[in-house]
Amino acid sequence: MILDTRFFFRVLVFPGFLFLFSFTLFCDWFERKVMARMQNRMGPSYAGPFGILQPFADWVKLLTKEDIVPEGAGGLALAIAPIISFSLLVLSMLYFPLDGANAFSNEGFEGDLLLVLALVTFANFLLFLLGWSSSNPYSGIGAVRIMTQFVGYDIPLTILSLGPAFLAGSLSLSRIASVQKVPFALVIPWVFAFFLLALQAELEEDPFDTPHAETEIAAGYWTELTGRKLAFVRFSEDLQVVFGAVLAADLFLGGPYGPAFELGHGLPIVWFVLKALFIIFMLEFVEAVCARLRIDQVVRTNWKLMVPLSLLSLALVTFCIPFVQSATGGA
Amino acid sequence: MMPRLGLLEWARKRSPWMLHFNSGACNACDVEVVALLAPRYDVERFGVLNNATPRQADILVATGPATRQAAPRLVRTYEQMPEPKFVIAVGTCACSGAPFKTCYNVLCGVDKVVPVDMYVPGCPPKPEAILYGITKLLDLKNGG
Numbered sequence: 001m002i003l004d005t006r007f008f009f010r011v012l013v014f015p016g017f018l019f020l021f022s023f024t025l026f027c028d029w030f031e032r033k034v035m036a037r038m039q040n041r042m043g044p045s046y047a048g049p050f051g052i053l054q055p056f057a058d059w060v061k062l063l064t065k066e067d068i069v070p071e072g073a074g075g076l077a078l079a080i081a082p083i084i085s086f087s088l089l090v091l092s093m094l095y096f097p098l099d100g101a102n103a104f105s106n107e108g109f110e111g112d113l114l115l116v117l118a119l120v121t122f123a124n125f126l127l128f129l130l131g132w133s134s135s136n137p138y139s140g141i142g143a144v145r146i147m148t149q150f151v152g153y154d155i156p157l158t159i160l161s162l163g164p165a166f167l168a169g170s171l172s173l174s175r176i177a178s179v180q181k182v183p184f185a186l187v188i189p190w191v192f193a194f195f196l197l198a199l200q201a202e203l204e205e206d207p208f209d210t211p212h213a214e215t216e217i218a219a220g221y222w223t224e225l226t227g228r229k230l231a232f233v234r235f236s237e238d239l240q241v242v243f244g245a246v247l248a249a250d251l252f253l254g255g256p257y258g259p260a261f262e263l264g265h266g267l268p269i270v271w272f273v274l275k276a277l278f279i280i281f282m283l284e285f286v287e288a289v290c291a292r293l294r295i296d297q298v299v300r301t302n303w304k305l306m307v308p309l310s311l312l313s314l315a316l317v318t319f320c321i322p323f324v325q326s327a328t329g330g331a
Numbered sequence: 332m333m334p335r336l337g338l339l340e341w342a343r344k345r346s347p348w349m350l351h352f353n354s355g356a357c358n359a360c361d362v363e364v365v366a367l368l369a370p371r372y373d374v375e376r377f378g379v380l381n382n383a384t385p386r387q388a389d390i391l392v393a394t395g396p397a398t399r400q401a402a403p404r405l406v407r408t409y410e411q412m413p414e415p416k417f418v419i420a421v422g423t424c425a426c427s428g429a430p431f432k433t434c435y436n437v438l439c440g441v442d443k444v445v446p447v448d449m450y451v452p453g454c455p456p457k458p459e460a461i462l463y464g465i466t467k468l469l470d471l472k473n474g475g
Contacts, residue, residue, distance in 0.1 A: 036375060045376040047345040054378055060342035066413035068386065219383040226386045226413040
């Protein structure tokens, strides 16, 4: 890779780090506002216009709080896990074709869909390490729950994300997005619905909120985190929601390509942001209307319902491919 | 004329997370504190979040007189909070011990055990009063 200014600009500013940073904070605000309106509240209102700077204020405040390491907590894992999980999530975000190309300004490679899924799994494993090493029973239980839930739901999520990949005949994120003349959400709606459900579990939102169930285990795996660590773990969580939304938008809603794609290129990033916000809105809607499942129910739902259903829906997709291709004029 | 705030003061003022601790209150103050979080008063407008653990809180909202049994727990909770941290005594009992101050098991107000930065008297205080206490405290502590 040649170290030119364009490369640095794309990785660090747009559509790389700086853009992702502000977009993630914006999404956090959007989530909180949607949640508040669903509960007939106002939500953050006074930090900046419409409270839009609220997540930024939280972040700055957390960065400057005292950093407490509990006695008996694992030093190295506790210190570096938040930063590494944050970095892995940012790295996985760089592979999405946010403005038509990814941050490395190429078309990606065949199989970057699997790479980003693997990176996120790894980031979650670090969050498990973090909870496990902070020497608190609540953190430990929360961490084990992350592992139980994440390992389980990663399987249906990966299988379901293969649906669009089969239709597109490619495992490349940018290619899957670019072949969608009709969004795959309309072609294979059942896969889209199951995918959102698996995503909900993956992002640990209600009804799959068990890893930080406040009524049972305090704050779950981040019970002992303070200051900078908490700032980065919170940010990783928000980034993960953005990742999920962007992944769903890329696989099922045609990513950066708007309905007016035939007419002209338009503004790909605007389409991507709008679609991601739409997905976040759907996820938050489900979160706001659902109650929490117990951990055993979460696990049972996964292995008895989601895994067989995702396999079945993938089989159905395979069956549908010739019809879809003849209907949409080839993919 | 408002003095110009730095980024840090602004952030601390806009994001006060609270932890509610009941050291022997009759529940009236607790209901008022919970009412703060509900739609009618919705303190999230001001960036106040209720936290499940002292590690993430900036403000300890203490209700009730400090009883002999709860006092060590109150101190421990206070010590678990990261700096900078503040304590608000909500309700007359938390401020002074009120009718219970002569009881054998009561150590008067919570200020006998932890340093209190703001007193909100009332039996129980209205949610508006608690909210006013929080905002006033943040104004005092963050220079503006």
